[in-house]
Amino acid sequence: MDNVEHEVLTEIRILRDRVRYVSGSLVSRADGLLIAHDTHGVQPEGMAALSATTLGLSERIALEAGHGRFQEALVRGSYGYVVTYAAGTYAVLTVLATAESNLGRLHLEARALADRIGSLVDAAEGAAGGWR
Template identity: 55%
Template sequence: MTARKKLLGEWMGRFSKVAMSGPEPNAAVLAELKMLRDRVPQSTGALVASGDGLLIAHDLPAHIEPDGMAALSASHLALSYRLSATANGGGFHEVVVRGTEGHVVIYAAGWASLTVLAGPEVNVGRLHLESRPVARAIVDHLAALATKPGKDRAVHTHRKE
């Protein structure tokens, strides 16, 4: 845990009676994100978030706040699951948001999500071709963490004072 995270947890505990402690990102998940960014031209960043919006790992540009983006990704993921279930009665795999300045693509990754950011000129087919296997690999990495107590845990915990 970085000194900054520790200080934030102490301040939150002091002022809100809730303290947060979060692990460092899992090295294997972070490596997947960095490789994805290298393999997709026009990719600008990626993150993995839990279904409840907690940041697991990120490789984002400095101007994007990772925790906020993780929360937004989880919200969009939840809406997408619900929309898919309501409209088709089936599961959800991915959603593409095409904006004027780029793309945001969110992939289901087990109990988490993979969010990939890319510029407006990205080849979306290539983005999917590279990102879908990464989402599956992240599922495997997170499942492996769940079976190794005390190791790089990907689950953030909250404790009350």
């Protein structure tokens, strides 16, 4: 999984370069364990656990509402955004952005990133027999 961690880290660092006002991002497993992070000023392991919780709760809400599989959740705070994206079967991408961020641009880039990360992690986990 070390190679996947390196590839994921490279991908999330590119996001910060491509989208203004992204202050950090991280990828965790669906069970809350951190895979990689590019964050400053937040505790990445704690944020990974919270991201998994957001994923689980959001999946349940989407299904209960009859809206299909979870894709993303957005939290807007006084100073910015926390956006959580499903990333394949086994991972979740969380992006932190300031209030000045262009959400359209953020979604465009982060959705594509979540797809790439999901493919990387799913392939690695499939080859390793999954996390279970």
